[in-house]
Amino acid sequence: MLPKIINLCPTGTLTTKENSFAPIYYSEIIDDVLACYEIGISVVHLHARDNLGQNTYKKEVYQKIIEGIKKHAPDLVIGVSLSGRFYNENNLRAEVLSLYPDLASLTMSSLNFPKNASINTPDTILWLIEEMKKYGVNPEIECFDSGMINFTNHLIKKGILVEPIYMNVILGNLFNAGTDISTISSIVHNLPNHAKVCFGGIGQAQLKSNLIGLIEADGVRIGLEDNLYLNDKNKATNRQLLERIHRIMNELDYCYMSTTEFKNLGYGNKKTNGFGAK
Template sequence: MTGTLITVAPTGAESSKAAVPALPVTIDELVATAKECEALGAAIIHVHIRDDAAEPTLDPGRLRDTVAALRQSTDLIIQLSSGGAVTDPEAARLAVLDAGPEMASCTMGTVNFGDAVFLNRWDFIVDLHTRMAERGIVPEYEIFDLGQLTTLQRLLDRHGLPYGGHVHVDLVMGVPGGMPGTAEALVACHRAIRDLPEGTTFSATGIGRTTLPVMLASLSAGGHLRVGMEDTVTYAKGRPVESNMQLVARAVGFAQLAQRPPLTTTEARELLGVPAR
């Protein structure tokens, strides 16, 4: 396909509602954001949830309610984060799959995450990958550093292809402690991706001020895009993001300039091996 797969990551686990009032944290806010972004051209929503105090949570009941609400209101592919917050235990992260998402993230290694550590042990990665295959959930393999692509190759060699048979990775770039959000780093990853199974696709995410260079480099290399207020809360220097819709609209504009218009949700499902509803 020659189009662009656009994922919106609207909330994340890092920013507070007090500091970023536009952040969608309730189910109603998340559904409204999802509908707006789908209308513009997003095909996937990458979901973190918050509790009644707007703090990050992996509460099983709230996860199930969120998935149900998004499924009822949109045709977006629902991708839950299995990362949660960096403090979440492995058991709670595995239990995310019980909420029945169509996709879930699967991070390929441990990384320094600012002043914290995002822990992803090999055995945990294998368990997450295996459970997704058993439950018919398509993984998005999240890559925070170049060596994690080698870990992904090892995983696939030892434990087989994911459910649906298609390998899709997301390059998360610009995290303090991970790979830089530069065109040079993306090119290095692009070369390594060629060693993965034929047909592997990638999206790229630029954190903070790396959003624009990563977006342009990904489109130039034939990659796809993830944008949203999880990854940046500044639209331009000194200008806060007003909504996730604003970030999706910019990504859509760049994709159209590259003559790679956004994929529909139906086309995205075909590309990723996600079954139609």
């Protein structure tokens, strides 16, 4: 069976107790991630919340989550968010890097969402790349349209982004690329050579995007960060979304890539896992 990457994104920035079944507080995130780990994931992409459930950049909150996960799943590849959606100050966004996660998100341009914007200037992107290098962290590149892929290819050509390259292509945002065939064809054609690429989708675009990721790329980004529903208006849990994608993968004769396999491709932290210079 051909192994495919499963990137679990359990919480995100906009989930609440009112609109979803997403885990919000650190203990809930730990429990949810570990339950999904038992089903089968390759990597987890974490967002942190404070005691009031508000988004936070603070490393002490991330540390509780990471340590809680590592206690029971020490091999799990862990990515963290450096989102510019609520905090624009570079030093705040990068604070979590001092915990030496394996990956950290790197959105390749500023972009709008229905109620706010995520600010990622070219200078900020370049600065974050250099900060990641200091701590041995791999960029978890996020592209929402072909322009972001163009910039990714440019930075690879310049030697600023170096292999191994990992990317999430996220479709379905109102202001970016959709899931029509012509758009998908263009995106797939322009993906960087040798990169490992997962496809995710916002809202109802998630399932279609995941199918594209299985058939045309290396795997899927899945979870309540991007989509709150299993079907129609039936709220989903991360476990339900994950179990469904496993059923589909089984029908397609795919298996999930273990977190150890994914890490051994070079996506573990370069300082703590010996993938790069100390």
